[in-house]
Amino acid sequence: MREVAVIGVGLSRWGELWEQSHRQIWTDAALRAIEDASVDHVDAMYVGCMSGGLFMGQEHLGALLADQLGMGPIPGTRVESACASGGLSFRQAYMAVASGMHDIVLATGLEKMTDVDGGAATYALSTAADQEYECYHGITFPGLYAMMARVHMHKYGTTRTQLAQVAVKNHANGAMNPGAQFRHKVTAEQVMESAMVADPMRLLDCSPITDGAAAAVVVPLELAKKLSKQPIRVAASAHATDSIGLHDRDDMAWLASTAHAAESAYKQAGIGPSDLSFCEVHDCFTIAEIMVVEALGLCDRGRGGPMVESGMSALGGKMPVNPSGGLKSKGHPVGATGVAQVHEAVMQLRGACGDRQVKGARWGLTQNMGGTGASTVIHIFEKA
């Protein structure tokens, strides 16, 4: 396999973008990445999108967006793995370059979520879980994560305050991110007094509904060194799955797909968790970040709560987690999130993150998750 690097990244505006269509949002991100990479064409492109059908009445986005970019007849492929669709889009682009099939590949992610009402959005998101065995019986995504939180609290003594600390930390980081949907700090008290969604998950424990897109340009490392002053090497690309239904898992408080993907990723990169400078992880709910840091081996099993409480994962801590603000503050257009994590990793490794910069960043990890952890995609990046 050829070694692979990222030479350009771009984001659209993120938020409630009723005045923009999905094609405008996506094209903004794609053109920014292409401009950032200083290339005049791409050979192929991938689009991560969770539910074009239910959110927008539009599937076939690979062809539509290649056309929109004015770069047809290049191959345009849509990939989907629920909220991990963006990470998988990046991974397919990585493989297309690594294989030698294509040289300059655009990896993108997109979701336009706010054109449908709340009930329709809740239904669309529920298609990430097991419809027949979970959702038909009334459970929603906040409900599924709430059950995971309850088990984690029961088993490990994780506290309501520790959950809130995840939101406090990520909003503090997001307040320094000009691209974030919610650029305001929150206190633990505000989190714990916000509206109940699914006990113990309150409004400020949940990531928002967002319109947005993200893009990255991927090329062989050798070419990257010629085209870019700051190429970022992709040191590992891993993907793993777990039982989609919570009831089928040995342990509802453990993210096996993340643990499996992390093991493979560390092996590929030849490093361990302590070598990382920072992580961007899938904090769709506060409990998710607590469980993810455990599965990534950043702390012992069951110690995700104390980790955030200790400040270890804060900016300036020993292992900053979600310097971008995470899904919680930056926003979560589900198909775009995985590629936006790559955007943050690249910007951090370039040292271009201003107030939220992780000092001396050398290795960064991105962890993108689908459903309640039925799929995980992990990438590790190194300053080349």
Next chain:
Amino acid sequence: MREVAVIGVGLSRWGELWEQSHRQIWTDAALRAIEDASVDHVDAMYVGCMSGGLFMGQEHLGALLADQLGMGPIPGTRVESACASGGLSFRQAYMAVASGMHDIVLATGLEKMTDVDGGAATYALSTAADQEYECYHGITFPGLYAMMARVHMHKYGTTRTQLAQVAVKNHANGAMNPGAQFRHKVTAEQVMESAMVADPMRLLDCSPITDGAAAAVVVPLELAKKLSKQPIRVAASAHATDSIGLHDRDDMAWLASTAHAAESAYKQAGIGPSDLSFCEVHDCFTIAEIMVVEALGLCDRGRGGPMVESGMSALGGKMPVNPSGGLKSKGHPVGATGVAQVHEAVMQLRGACGDRQVKGARWGLTQNMGGTGASTVIHIFEKA
């Protein structure tokens, strides 16, 4: 890139399968391919599915079906390109093996279409076209292909009888295919007297709504020679796009994405159209096959009608097209079709097709198309 071969293929039952869930249908096909390949595991899997959300209320099929197969935590990735989703699934599996990322990869396709009513199915299928510029204004897929047919008839003198001959030929082939949804012959008169759908497309010009799945096991050629007595080499894998909206094309009677993909595929395989022993092509409507054979270079531009009328593309003709019966007779579970074409190509090259066997088959081509040709995926196979 490593050379790649197919060592196993499988199909589920195809038809109106109200008594089976999507997971049962898919697992039938997957296990048959795995059994056919005589392997005891796969390292990764791909699922082509057009609209899990609108047809089944279930996205995230990569993880769900990896779980269902009992082979988690392997990576399970869903890819989508409307009716070309199956072809793209096979292509991503090909790249995963060619790149060296994985050794034994399961490429699959699935669609469960008959659990929703006709209006909902028509809507779901319309998401393959441009919603904003085409479908919101009332056009359906039969309507789009009807317009292409009208232009083709006007420009080249293609006749109503020639369109009917495509259905007559494909039903004649499908009548010899035990796996086909409609195993009965039709006459040109029956086609031309069947119910009008969108002038000039009548009921028997249209492929049906189908539940079904297909699967293939893909490995490096070197490994294939050890594992299989009859490995089938993948000589080319190509994918191209075109404007998604018909109104944006220079010529509504020309499939540019198919022509682009074919050019690339012939170059990769080092052969020309006349070297092929047979083709499996995307006859979603009778006019589609006529336009596809032109874009593949099997006849001159505008001569697709005379080609089928002459018997050249019949079984026993100089260039058999759709020996399986095609989408028209075999059925068209949209996400599965591209992989089912691979199934037929492999079975033909093995010489295992009984009454519908193409004598002395050595090279086979599969052409799978999304929307009105906004995307095309082509593979060429050779008896290894």
